[in-house]
Amino acid sequence: MIRHIVLIRFQPTVSPAVIEDLFAELHQIEGKVTGLLSITSGRSESPERIERGYLHGFVADFTDWAALEAYQVHPDHKRFGARLVVHAEGGLDGILVFDLAVQTQGSPT
Template sequence: MIRHIVLVKFQPDVTEEQISAIFSELHDIKAKLPGVLSITAGRSESPEQIERGYMHGFVVDFTDWDTLQAYQDHPDHKVLGGKLVANAIGGIDGILVFDLPIDQAAE
């Protein structure tokens, strides 16, 4: 399994409603792509408060690297990615992506 982790520093004028709408579009992709196991998105509620401005994020679990690639190539993902970049502080610089292979046998 591949865990795709995305953290976003949204511009201050982007409302929670706008962010929720973007995350809703993300959830819509799950129904269109086999191999998307789960999607979780939202605002950080960390008691540590060391997000360094990355107050929103999402995690998508994929069955494998091929499914992640299909997601990245999907036209809906490209539109969604454009919205994230347009609404992030500094564009692409306000987005952090981390892909982590998960050995489910070791969990």
């Protein structure tokens, strides 16, 4: 499984309603990309408080790298990504992406 982790540092002027609308748009892609297992999104609730401004984010789980690639080229993802960049602090500089191959129980290491 591939875990696609995206952290966003929104511009200070972006309202909670806009952020909620962005995440609602993101979730609309569920069921449209083969191999997309789930999307979880929201605001950090970390008691450690070391987010360094990346207070919002989402995690999308995919069956494999091909499914992640299909998501990346999907027109709904491209539209969402463009909106996200517009609202992120510094544009693309306000977005951090980390893709992790996750070993599931019983799979080879």
